[in-house]
Amino acid sequence: MPIAPSELEQHRSYLTAYALRRVGDSGLAEDLVQDTFVAALGAGQNFRGDSSPRTWLTGILKHKIVDAIRRQAREPVVSAEADEEVADFDELFTERGHWNERPAAWGNPDSALEQSQFFRALELCLARLPGRTAQAFMMREHLGLETGEICKELGITPTHCWVMLYRARMTLRECLQQTWFAK
Amino acid sequence: MRLLSCRESTRLISQGLDRDLAFGERVALRVHFVYCMGCRRANRQMAFLRRAVHALAEPREDSA
Numbered sequence: 001m002p003i004a005p006s007e008l009e010q011h012r013s014y015l016t017a018y019a020l021r022r023v024g025d026s027g028l029a030e031d032l033v034q035d036t037f038v039a040a041l042g043a044g045q046n047f048r049g050d051s052s053p054r055t056w057l058t059g060i061l062k063h064k065i066v067d068a069i070r071r072q073a074r075e076p077v078v079s080a081e082a083d084e085e086v087a088d089f090d091e092l093f094t095e096r097g098h099w100n101e102r103p104a105a106w107g108n109p110d111s112a113l114e115q116s117q118f119f120r121a122l123e124l125c126l127a128r129l130p131g132r133t134a135q136a137f138m139m140r141e142h143l144g145l146e147t148g149e150i151c152k153e154l155g156i157t158p159t160h161c162w163v164m165l166y167r168a169r170m171t172l173r174e175c176l177q178q179t180w181f182a183k
Numbered sequence: 184m185r186l187l188s189c190r191e192s193t194r195l196i197s198q199g200l201d202r203d204l205a206f207g208e209r210v211a212l213r214v215h216f217v218y219c220m221g222c223r224r225a226n227r228q229m230a231f232l233r234r235a236v237h238a239l240a241e242p243r244e245d246s247a
Binding site for chain 1: 188189190191193194197198200201202220221222224225227228229231232233234235236237238239240
């Protein structure tokens, strides 16, 4: 049974928010949702109602997001140099390489995963990562790509890739410490 | 065996999420964790980051 266009509209704001969290660009997020609707209308026969329409649409949208992130990764990034300037955490460590300020305990951090506020904080921290660092991190952690595939997509060496992922994790750890766990 | 600094230790912790660490690297990290609470915490927190991003990717019905 084809899905009705009016039914699609009910899910637009949810899907746009979902896409925005992953691509960080509202124009692109809206385009991806539009593409998803086009695909959904074309593939209406495939919707057999064994999952909710929202789950089904989210599944299509996920594929659109993956394609978009891959496409972005292949485009030359003007601000590539800016990524190189990200502090190498010199302020985090002493000259001898010890913590300036030891990481604080996070208690039982997994309880944060029950709170939608936490995801808002995480999204804000992700949005602060420089472009290519964010792309590498999302390819690794969101899409689950292996380092080798990320190197290919971004045209970088494995060592550079590990450095970018390290920077992403250290920056996110620090950001969540300040914006969530210290509160 | 040379002891790791915290800077080196955090790099290995991160790389351990992206590749299989060599035996010597794993041993060096374990030794470092014995006396460094900061890096033990960083280790747990980086693993948590992965769980958090996975959870972020799950559709949440309450966020419509």
